[in-house]
Amino acid sequence: MQVHTQQTPQFETPPHLEKRNKLVIVCSKGSLDMAYPPLMLATTGAAMGMEVHLYFTFWGINMLRKKTVDSLKISPVGNPAMPMPNILGMIPGMTRLATRMMRKSMEKMKMPTIMDMIKTAHDTGVHFHACSPSMQMMNLTKDDLIPEVDDIIGATTYLDLASEDAITLFI
Amino acid sequence: MQVHTQQTPQFETPPHLEKRNKLVIVCSKGSLDMAYPPLMLATTGAAMGMEVHLYFTFWGINMLRKKTVDSLKISPVGNPAMPMPNILGMIPGMTRLATRMMRKSMEKMKMPTIMDMIKTAHDTGVHFHACSPSMQMMNLTKDDLIPEVDDIIGATTYLDLASEDAITLFI
Amino acid sequence: MQVHTQQTPQFETPPHLEKRNKLVIVCSKGSLDMAYPPLMLATTGAAMGMEVHLYFTFWGINMLRKKTVDSLKISPVGNPAMPMPNILGMIPGMTRLATRMMRKSMEKMKMPTIMDMIKTAHDTGVHFHACSPSMQMMNLTKDDLIPEVDDIIGATTYLDLASEDAITLFI
Numbered sequence: 010m011q012v013h014t015q016q017t018p019q020f021e022t023p024p025h026l027e028k029r030n031k032l033v034i035v036c037s038k039g040s041l042d043m044a045y046p047p048l049m050l051a052t053t054g055a056a057m058g059m060e061v062h063l064y065f066t067f068w069g070i071n072m073l074r075k076k077t078v079d080s081l082k083i084s085p086v087g088n089p090a091m092p093m094p095n096i097l098g099m100i101p102g103m104t105r106l107a108t109r110m111m112r113k114s115m116e117k118m119k120m121p122t123i124m125d126m127i128k129t130a131h132d133t134g135v136h137f138h139a140c141s142p143s144m145q146m147m148n149l150t151k152d153d154l155i156p157e158v159d160d161i162i163g164a165t166t167y168l169d170l171a172s173e174d175a176i177t178l179f180i
Numbered sequence: 181m182q183v184h185t186q187q188t189p190q191f192e193t194p195p196h197l198e199k200r201n202k203l204v205i206v207c208s209k210g211s212l213d214m215a216y217p218p219l220m221l222a223t224t225g226a227a228m229g230m231e232v233h234l235y236f237t238f239w240g241i242n243m244l245r246k247k248t249v250d251s252l253k254i255s256p257v258g259n260p261a262m263p264m265p266n267i268l269g270m271i272p273g274m275t276r277l278a279t280r281m282m283r284k285s286m287e288k289m290k291m292p293t294i295m296d297m298i299k300t301a302h303d304t305g306v307h308f309h310a311c312s313p314s315m316q317m318m319n320l321t322k323d324d325l326i327p328e329v330d331d332i333i334g335a336t337t338y339l340d341l342a343s344e345d346a347i348t349l350f351i
Numbered sequence: 352m353q354v355h356t357q358q359t360p361q362f363e364t365p366p367h368l369e370k371r372n373k374l375v376i377v378c379s380k381g382s383l384d385m386a387y388p389p390l391m392l393a394t395t396g397a398a399m400g401m402e403v404h405l406y407f408t409f410w411g412i413n414m415l416r417k418k419t420v421d422s423l424k425i426s427p428v429g430n431p432a433m434p435m436p437n438i439l440g441m442i443p444g445m446t447r448l449a450t451r452m453m454r455k456s457m458e459k460m461k462m463p464t465i466m467d468m469i470k471t472a473h474d475t476g477v478h479f480h481a482c483s484p485s486m487q488m489m490n491l492t493k494d495d496l497i498p499e500v501d502d503i504i505g506a507t508t509y510l511d512l513a514s515e516d517a518i519t520l521f522i
Contacts, residue, residue, distance in 0.1 A: 029514040035349070037217060042409060046379060049484070053506035067213060114488050146285050164224040171347045172200040176513045178377070178521040179349040206520070208388060238384060317456050335395040342518045343371045350520040
């Protein structure tokens with residue numbers, strides 16, 4: 010493992026460009042494995058002093074629902090990165106097994122649960138926004154959401170946040 | 181649900197940094213659920229006066245194919261965010277059922293179809309670009325694509341668009 | 352296929368804003384189909400003179416593992432963009448078949464393998480970073496990784512790279 014600094018030209022930040030201090034992430038997945046990355050980046054960004062916004066849309070809304078936030082799953086089926094043939098993934102209980110295996114790895118690393126991470130992120134000032142059309146489509150009201158959610162906003166507000174020179178990601 | 185404005189320091193946009201007025205999205209998925217987000221963001225962005233580019237690559241090409249644009253599907257299998265065990269998802273017809281359920285939700289919300297959204301986006305000036313290596317890999321020519329497609333471009337042109345201070349997303 | 356230049360207002364790059372010359376991609380997927388896009392964009396960006404960083408996290412670590420880099424797969428199950436019913440995808444060997452079909456298409460187009468693309472990218476100065484919490488979670492050490500990996504970094508270093516006015520993508 011070597012660092013090849015010579016092969017890459019160094020690009021200096023032009024004097025008028027300060028570092029970006031804003032992170033705006035769209036969270037569109039409702040699976041356990043894709044719930045961790047936005048929350049890890051969000052808490053890290055907040056700890057670095059960044060202004061952080063998470064915009065939950067489509068399946069991502071499940072990360073904000075009281076009913077689902079503690080039971081996010083990963084599926085062994087259709088995920089070729091998991092070392093398990095599809096036919097095994099079909100056996101009832103396999104999603105539960107894969108999910109439990111991942112939770113165990115997380116616990117062994119002393120990784121907090123998703124709900125714990127949401128609380129920490131919220132406490133450090135990360136903003137939680139639920140997407141209004143997704144709420145409508147899933148027939149949800151704000152009472153279905155955990156109290157850490159700041160507000161329910163549309164795509165216009167999201168794009169407005171993203172346009173303010175933010176680091177933008179769609180997860 | 182509370183807005184915690186005090187916990188987050190306010191970052192002022194430095195005077196030399198205007199808001200970004202460009203949105204460049206890579207569309208790489210060919211499923212119904214992941215077809216909506218880029219089109220909703222694109223039409224919203226265009227309505228806000230942004231210059232919007234959608235770059236369709238890999239499975240995303242299916243959103244531009246005459247043959248597939250009206251029959252995009254979602255799968256109940258391997259999608260743990262859907263409330264259905266994998267074994268049920270295996271029963272022939274379940275992908276069709278899950279897709280029909282989503283279409284019904286969309287209709288109830290008076291959401292337009294993907295083809296309608298593409299037309300609206302196109303009419304408001306959103307640019308549709310097909311990725312040339314993906315076209316080759318799928319053995320397609322421009323005659324296989326809907327007329328709303330502006331052109332077939334490579335990764336260089338995409339990166340050039342993205343480098344012009346755009347909001348960038350990979351969906 | 353028409354180019355509708357008139358419908359889109361032209362946005363000039365303000366004089367103080369030069370083109371962005373940095374590309375920072377998070378690689379979070381471990382499937383063959385989602386391994387190509389970051390590597391294609393990375394090599395293209397490097398050829399254009401950009402400073403390029405790839406940050407491999409979660410399943411994306413499989414792209415850097417000696418043990419898995421040459422055997423990335425795509426799954427016909429739960430991927431509604433593939434023209435195959437879920438029930439067929441369940442037949443043992445179908446993941447292998449779908450993967451072989453994709454590899455054949457790639458070969459016909461004279462597309463290099465993932466390992467070849469990694470070598471090319473590395474030779475042109477693309478930086479390969481492995482995510483440290485992901486390494487821990489998967490119980491891996493640097494000896495498990497291919498020698499093209501530059502270093503093992505955390506989310507803070509990633510965000511620092513991304514904040515330097517980079518084009519950012521999460522794949």
